[in-house]
Amino acid sequence: MGYLLTRLDEKILSFNKTSKKALVAYLVAGDPDLDSTLELMHGFVSAGVDILEIGVPFTDPIAEGPIIQAAHDRALKNNTSLNNIFQLVERFREKNTDTPIILMGYINTFLANAEALKEAHQSGTDAVLIVDIPGESNLEDLGIKNEHLASISLIAPTTSEDRIGKICNSSSGFIYYVTLRGVTGSSHLNIQEAESNINYIRSQTSLPVFAGFGIKTPDDAFNLSKISDGIVIGSSLVQMIHEQSDQKEYKKIYNYLHEMAEAISR
Amino acid sequence: MNNLTDLPNPDGFFGDYGGKFVPETLMHALKELDEIYAKLKNNPEFIEEIDQDLVQFVGRPSPLYFAKRLTDYYSGPQIWLKREDLNHTGAHKINNTVGQILLAKAMGKKRIIAETGAGQHGVATATVAARLGLECHIYMGAADVKRQSLNVYRIKLLGAKVHAVDSGTATLKDALNEAMRDWVTNIEDTYYIIGSVTGPHPYPMIVRDFNAIVGRELRKQSMEQFMQYPDAIVACVGGGSNAMGIFYPFLEESNVDLIGVEAAGSGLMSGKHAAPLNDGEPGILHGAKSYLMQDENGQVVDTHSISAGLDYPGVGPEHSNLKDSGRANYIAVDDDEVLSSFHLVTKLEGIMPALETAHAFAALEHIAKNYKSNQHVVINVSGRGDKDINTVATMDGISLD
C-alpha cells in the first residue's frame, strides 16, 4: 500500500528534511462548541502548530485527568458525536489542506461508528489514536479496515522492550511516547527516563517519536524536544480554552502556542 | 462445543467477550498479574494459606439452609439458601479480597486500591488491607457514599481512606474510572483489587476463581443435604461475581439451570435500569468487551437501581458469553419487586437480605412456578441487608432520625 504519500507522511518527511521538531496540539471537539473548535483549529495552525489532535469526547475517559475529563463532559452536553467531528474536519479542510488531523479517543465510540470510520479519510481525517487499546493493536485488528488512516500507538514508561518492538511494527505515522505514569495533565515528568526510553524506541523504528502528557511550560517543551522529534500539548490548552469560553478571546492561547513553538526550535 | 470451564483463552477472551482494552501503561502490570497468578494458583502453600483464611477468618463453609416458609409461600420447588450473608463482613465479596490480597503480597505491593458501589467490596478490601497493615484507598461514587453511609464509616474505621467521586453519574462506574486513573498513576507500588468479574484480563478470571468456593461448597452440600445437584441456581448480577462464583462449578452440569437476575430499576421499558444483558449491546468499557448500556454513538448511558451494588452499566464478560451460548438465562426485576421481596424474606425467614440479593429473591415470583415440589432451587444470598436499612426506610417513607 501507500506509494501515494499521505498528508501525515508528507508532514513528517518535511520535518525530517528540515530537522524541525513537531508541535502537536490537542483540543476537545465541541468544547465550548463546534464553531469555536473550528476557529481554534485554524488559530492553532497560525500560531505554529503542525499537527492537530482532536479529542473525541467519551463518557468514561479513564486516561484523562480532571481538566480533560471536564472538557469531555461539556462536549457531550453539547451532543458532540463522531459524525459531528467528521463534519468539523470537512469544514476545516475548506481552508486548510495540509495540517494533519488525528482523532484521539476511546474504543467504544470508534467501534460504534465503525462504518463511518471506513470513510473518515474522505472528510480529511488522517489518523486515529485510541487510548484504551494495547499499543500493538490497530484499527484493522478491531475490524475497521481503512488503509488511508494511520493508527498511532502509545508507548508508556512501563512498556517492556519486547512489546516496544511489537508496537513499533504495527504502528504508522509516528510513535506517541507517554512521558509519565499517570493521566493527562499530571506533573510527574521524568526527563531522564523519557530520554533513555525514547532512545530505545528509536533503535526499533524509523518512525518519529513524539512526547506527550504533562507538558505545560516552554521549559518542559524545550527539554522534551531535545530528546524527541516533537511534543504534544493538551491539558494546558484545554484549560485555557475553558477559561476563555465566555469571552471567546483566544489571543492568549495563541501567544502561548507561539512561545511553545519557539521553545522547541531553540 | 468449547468447554465453558476452560475459558478464558490465554488472551483473556470468553468467546467474543473479555480481552485487555486498557491504556498501554497498564499492560505490563496486567501481564505481571497474569504470570504470578498462573504460578501461584496451583501452589500448595498458596492454596493452603487461602483455605485457612477462608475457614478461620471468613467463617467458611457458609451453610446451605432450607427456607421452609418461603417454600410454603411459593408452593413450588424447595427453596434453599446459600448463606454468603453469614461471611465475615457480610457478603461474598470477602472471598475475593482474601485471595487477591495474597497476590498483592506476593507481588510486593505496598498500596491497595479498590472501587466500591454498595460499599461491601470496600469494606472487604479495607478489612484484608488492615490485617496486613497495608495502605488502602477506596473509590466510591458520591451518590453511593450517601446511600451506603454505614459502609463508608466501616471503611474509615478500618483505616482506609474513602475518596468520593463526583464525576459522571457519581456511582460505581465512575468509581471504577477513578480507581483506574489512580492505578495508572501509581502503577509501581499499587495493587488494584477489582471487586467483580469485570475489568481487563486476568481480573474476570481471578475474581471468578476466588468466588468459585461458593459453587464448590454447594456441589458438596447439595449432595449431602438433598442427594442431588440443584435444579436451578439463582443469583443477582451487578458485575456478576457472586453469580459467577456459584455458577462456575456447575457450568458442565447441563441439568442445572443457571439464572442471573439484573436490576430493572424503574422498569426495563423505562430505560432507567441497570440490566445490560437484558437491554444492552456489546461494547467496551473498563477494559473488557461485554454487554453494555450505551447509546448509538457508543456513549455509556446513565443507569438506575435501588441497589448501589447493581447500579452499573456493564457486566462481566463471562456472563455475556454464557448468555450468548444459552448456558445461563438472565432476567431482570424492578425496584418495587425488590422492595416487596426484601420485606417478604425478612418476615418469613428472619433473614434480611442486601438489596442486591433481594433481586435474586424477587426472581422467585417469576420462576418458582416453573419447578415442581420435588425440585430444588438455590438462591445465592450474596449479602446481608444491614447496610440498606436507611434506603429501605426512605423508600417506605419512614424517618429514622
Ligand SMILES: Cc1ncc(COP(=O)(O)O)c(C=O)c1O
Ligand atoms: C451483597 C451484594 N451482592 C451482590 C453485589 C453485586 O456484585 P456482583 O454482581 O459482582 O456479585 C454486591 C455489590 O456490591 C453486593 O454487595
